[in-house]
Amino acid sequence: MRLTKMRQRMAEAKVDGAIIMEPNNRRYLSGFTGSAANLLVTSDQALLVTDFRYIEQATAQAPAFKIVKSAGGTSLQPLVDLIGGMKLRRVAFESDYLVFDGYNYLREALGAEVLVPLKGIVEGIRQIKDQSEIELIHKAQSITEQALEKTLPLIKPGVSERAIALELETWMRRLGADKTGFxxxxxxxxxxxxxxxxxxxxxxxxxxxVTIDCGAVYQGYCGDLTRTYVVGAATAEQRRIYDIVLQAQMAALDGLKAGITGRVGDSFARTIITEAGHGDQFGHGLGHCVGLAIHENPRLSPAEDAVIQAGMVITVEPGIYIPGWGGVRIEDTVAVTENGITNLTTIAKDLMIL
Incomplete structure (x- = not known):
C-alpha cells in the first residue's frame, strides 16, 4: 500500500524513479530500521542499497525490496550505477534532505537534467496514519504517561531537574520505550x-x-506529553494562569476536527488566551503532527493554511510564558477523526500540587 501511494506521487510528479535517503522516510516505505541505506523506487522495482553490515537485517525487514549490496566507496555510486543501468530519465530526490555535496556528486554523474527536486514526497504520505500507526503512537503515549506518573513522587524541593529527567527517562525504557523522542x-x-x-x-x-514535556518512542513512533505541576502550594496567580491554559486547551480539543485549517484549529485556544490578556505570552503554535518524527506537518498555527485531515495525529499544547515569573503548558496528543478527535492521552490535567 505504501509503495503504491509512493508510485502514485511519482506519476503525478512525472518522474520514473525516486531516491529516498531520509531515515524516517526510508523506514516508512521499506521497514528497514538500520542506519545506512538508500532506496531507489521505480514504477516496477523497489531497491534497497546497503553495505555488508545490514544485508541480513534488510533482507528480514524489507521483504518488498530487492537488497543490493554496496561494494564500498561512496554510498551514492551504487545509485548512479542502478539509475544508469535502468536508463531512468527523471529521478526525484529529497531536496530538503540531500546535502549539497551529495547533489553535486549525483549531478556530475547523471546530469542535472535527470535530477528532479521534490520536497516532502514521502512526508505527504506519512501525514495520514493508518490504524496500526495510531496504535503504536497510542502505546508510546501510554508509556510516557506511566513513566511520568512513576516519577512524580521524586519531585520535591531539593531535587534537581536533571535527576527528575533521568528518573523519567529510565522509567520509559523500563516500560518498553526504544528511546526518548527528544x-x-x-x-x-x-x-x-x-x-x-x-x-x-x-x-x-x-x-x-514544574513543567515537564516528555515523549517515549515505541517501535519508531513518538509520544508527546506536557504537564505543569506546583510544588508545595499554589498561589492565586498560579491558579489563574493555569486555569486560562486549561480552558484554552479544552476549547481546542472540543473544536478540532477534520476539514478545518491549522489556522482555525490554533484560533480555538489562542482566542481564549488573548482575551485573557496573555496573547503576547503564547508565542508558539498550538500543535504539530507526530509520527515517526516528533515534529511533522501540518501544524496548528496562525500561519498554517493546510487542512487538518482524519487520520492525522496532532498535539494540542497551549501555553502562557511570563519571563521572570514562570509559565504553564498543557499538552495532549490526539488522533483526528471526521467529527472530532480521539484523545490518546489520559493522564489527569487538573492542577496537581506535589
Missing amino acids: DTIIASGQRSSLPHGVASDKMVEQGDF
Whole structure:
C-alpha cells in the first residue's frame, strides 16, 4: 500500500524513479530500521542499497525490496550505477534532505537534467496514519504517561531537574520505550517560562511551577506529553494562569476536527488566551503532527493554511510564558477523526500540587 501511494506521487510528479535517503522516510516505505541505506523506487522495482553490515537485517525487514549490496566507496555510486543501468530519465530526490555535496556528486554523474527536486514526497504520505500507526503512537503515549506518573513522587524541593529527567527517562525504557523522542524538558520556577527549557542543574523549590514535556518512542513512533505541576502550594496567580491554559486547551480539543485549517484549529485556544490578556505570552503554535518524527506537518498555527485531515495525529499544547515569573503548558496528543478527535492521552490535567 505504501509503495503504491509512493508510485502514485511519482506519476503525478512525472518522474520514473525516486531516491529516498531520509531515515524516517526510508523506514516508512521499506521497514528497514538500520542506519545506512538508500532506496531507489521505480514504477516496477523497489531497491534497497546497503553495505555488508545490514544485508541480513534488510533482507528480514524489507521483504518488498530487492537488497543490493554496496561494494564500498561512496554510498551514492551504487545509485548512479542502478539509475544508469535502468536508463531512468527523471529521478526525484529529497531536496530538503540531500546535502549539497551529495547533489553535486549525483549531478556530475547523471546530469542535472535527470535530477528532479521534490520536497516532502514521502512526508505527504506519512501525514495520514493508518490504524496500526495510531496504535503504536497510542502505546508510546501510554508509556510516557506511566513513566511520568512513576516519577512524580521524586519531585520535591531539593531535587534537581536533571535527576527528575533521568528518573523519567529510565522509567520509559523500563516500560518498553526504544528511546526518548527528544531531550526531556524539565523547567521549574522562573525557568518554566522557557518553552524548551531542557533539564538543568537547578533544584526544585517550594512553590515552583514544574513543567515537564516528555515523549517515549515505541517501535519508531513518538509520544508527546506536557504537564505543569506546583510544588508545595499554589498561589492565586498560579491558579489563574493555569486555569486560562486549561480552558484554552479544552476549547481546542472540543473544536478540532477534520476539514478545518491549522489556522482555525490554533484560533480555538489562542482566542481564549488573548482575551485573557496573555496573547503576547503564547508565542508558539498550538500543535504539530507526530509520527515517526516528533515534529511533522501540518501544524496548528496562525500561519498554517493546510487542512487538518482524519487520520492525522496532532498535539494540542497551549501555553502562557511570563519571563521572570514562570509559565504553564498543557499538552495532549490526539488522533483526528471526521467529527472530532480521539484523545490518546489520559493522564489527569487538573492542577496537581506535589
